[in-house]
Amino acid sequence: MIKEYMGHKCCQTNLTEENIKDILTDHGLNKTKVKIEILQIISRSKKPISVPEIHLELTDKCDVSTVFRSISQFKEKKIVSEVNLDEGFLRYELFSIKKNHHHHHILCRKCGDIKNLEECDLDVFEKALSKLGFTQMEHRLEFTGLCSKCSTKL
Amino acid sequence: MIKEYMGHKCCQTNLTEENIKDILTDHGLNKTKVKIEILQIISRSKKPISVPEIHLELTDKCDVSTVFRSISQFKEKKIVSEVNLDEGFLRYELFSIKKNHHHHHILCRKCGDIKNLEECDLDVFEKALSKLGFTQMEHRLEFTGLCSKCSTKL
DNA sequence: TTACATGCAAAGGATTTGCACGTCC
DNA sequence: GGACGTGCAAATCCTTTGCATGTAA
Numbered sequence: 001m002i003k004e005y006m007g008h009k010c011c012q013t014n015l016t017e018e019n020i021k022d023i024l025t026d027h028g029l030n031k032t033k034v035k036i037e038i039l040q041i042i043s044r045s046k047k048p049i050s051v052p053e054i055h056l057e058l059t060d061k062c063d064v065s066t067v068f069r070s071i072s073q074f075k076e077k078k079i080v081s082e083v084n085l086d087e088g089f090l091r092y093e094l095f096s097i098k099k100n101h102h103h104h105h106i107l108c109r110k111c112g113d114i115k116n117l118e119e120c121d122l123d124v125f126e127k128a129l130s131k132l133g134f135t136q137m138e139h140r141l142e143f144t145g146l147c148s149k150c151s152t153k154l
Numbered sequence: 155m156i157k158e159y160m161g162h163k164c165c166q167t168n169l170t171e172e173n174i175k176d177i178l179t180d181h182g183l184n185k186t187k188v189k190i191e192i193l194q195i196i197s198r199s200k201k202p203i204s205v206p207e208i209h210l211e212l213t214d215k216c217d218v219s220t221v222f223r224s225i226s227q228f229k230e231k232k233i234v235s236e237v238n239l240d241e242g243f244l245r246y247e248l249f250s251i252k253k254n255h256h257h258h259h260i261l262c263r264k265c266g267d268i269k270n271l272e273e274c275d276l277d278v279f280e281k282a283l284s285k286l287g288f289t290q291m292e293h294r295l296e297f298t299g300l301c302s303k304c305s306t307k308l
Numbered sequence: 309t310t311a312c313a314t315g316c317a318a319a320g321g322a323t324t325t326g327c328a329c330g331t332c333c
Numbered sequence: 334g335g336a337c338g339t340g341c342a343a344a345t346c347c348t349t350t351g352c353a354t355g356t357a358a
Contacts, residue, residue, distance in 0.1 A: 030332050030337060052322075063340050068323060070338090084240050085296055088348090089322060106297040110304035117297070121276065125297065133302025141295040142239055143260040143271070143279065148287025150264035184312060184357050206347075217315050222348060224313090242323085243347060 015043040015094070027077040034062045038070050039079070039094075047114040048083040048091030048105070085114070086140065106134065169197040169248070181231040188216045192224050193233070193248075201268040202237040202245030202259070239268070240294065260288065 015023075020039045024031045041057050042049055051071055055064045071092060074080040083091040085107045097103075104117045106129065117125060122139070129137055169177075174193045178185045195211050196203055205225055209218045225246055228234040237245040239261045251257075258271045260283065271279060276293070283291055 032332070032338060034339075050322090064322090065324075065341085066339055072324095083296075084238070084294065085298070086238050104295045104297065106299060106301075108301040108304055109298045110300050113301050115301075122295075129297065129299065133305055134299045135305040137297055137299035139295060139297040140238065141258045141276075141293060142237075143258065143283065143291055143293040144239070144263045145260060145283065145288040145291035146264050147260075147262040147267050147269075150262055151287055151289040186313060186357070188314075204347090218347090219316085219349075220314055226349095 015039065023079060027079060029073060029077065034058075034066055035070050037061065038067060039074070042080060042092060042094060045093075048085075048093040050089050050091050052089070054092075106137075109136075169193065177233060181233060183227060183231065188212075188220055189224050191215065192221060193228075196234060196246060196248060199247075202239075202247040204243050204245050206243070208246075260291075263290075 017036060017040070020036050020043070021031050023039070024035060029035060037058060038054055041054050051064065051067050054071075055062075055067045058067070071080065074092070075082060078095045080092040081095045081097075083093060083105060085091065085105060087107075101118055106115050106117060107113070119125065122141075125139075126137060171190060171194070174190050174197070175185050177193070178189060183189060191212060192208055195208050205218065205221050208225075209216075209221045212221070225234065228246070229236060232249045234246040235249045235251075237247060237259060239245065239259060241261075255272055257273075260269050260271060261267070273279065276295075279293075280291060
């Protein structure tokens with residue numbers, strides 16, 4: 001139910017540099033030092049990570065704007081997917097993780113820990129979470145789509 | 155399933171000025187022109203509304219910071235509740251609406267229309283939405299809470 | 309009168325953009 | 334060489350904050 005990849009909280013995949021180069025080539029992006037490092041950082045991260053956090057790990061090897069631009073490309077190419085946990089900024093994780101299993105997250109409002117939720121049913125979720133000792137749970141479920149008008153105008 | 159309050163998309167309550175004054179008094183807030191107007195605007199709005207939008211409707215009758223400060227108090231006092239639809243800013247609706255029925259929203263990514271969802275079950279949701287002609291649906295379900303460690307430390 | 313509310317200006321933090329220069333293919 | 338990537342600086346947008354003044358109770 002709640003996955004902790006081999007001791008890690010979530011999102012861990014540890015791509016090799018080769019994996020990453022292949023991914024970049026496959027998506028028509030240049031294999032630059034910065035892009036490779038960004039993907040390594042995301043892949044090493046134990047939880048979805050924000051752009052400023054990535055930039056911090058890069059210790060000024062590049063400008064923040066470059067990280068934003070790279071992430072933007074990765075998002076377009078579906079190399080990473082965006083995670084919004086209502087923190088006032090966005091986080092990113094490898095899309096491969098999402099592709100393998102549609103999932104959501106649980107964030108501890110106190111310590112900031114983030115875990116993956118492998119299923120997608122509210123009752124099952126809340127029961128499993130309370131069995132694990134989670135309390136004071138809140139959830140947000142929002143849909144987007146094209147309404148009937150916009151769907152037919154396509 | 156999807157509620158459209160008497161022709162309105164969602165969130166409509168149309169509080170009278172008296173209602174609003176009572177609410178402010180009940181929560182120990184001063185009955186100032188600005189606070190009253192802000193609540194009127196939210197109450198008239200057909201969908202959850204953002205601070206900059208509220209400020210626009212006030213046509214410079216007050217500073218944006220005042221709107222932010224008022225909203226912040228309303229949030230604390232549970233007069234309004236916050237809606238995050240991944241747009242890069244937050245929206246607000248009257249809490250009374252939420253109190254009456256826990257609900258979520260559906261946003262059309264094209265025209266920006268927002269509707270209320272009255273139930274809280276993913277299958278039911280998606281089926282009902284597709285019956286209504288919605289396509290290309292995506293949803294976000296995120297939990298927050300206190301993890302077992304943080305719960306016991308209370 | 310006194311705590312609360314507001315205006316104004318400045319600052320913060322995430323994110324975007326324009327432009328010139330540098331690098332991958 | 335030409336497309337793509339990056340650095341730097343400036344700008345944008347939402348939001349917060351400090352301080353002096355104004356207003357509700």
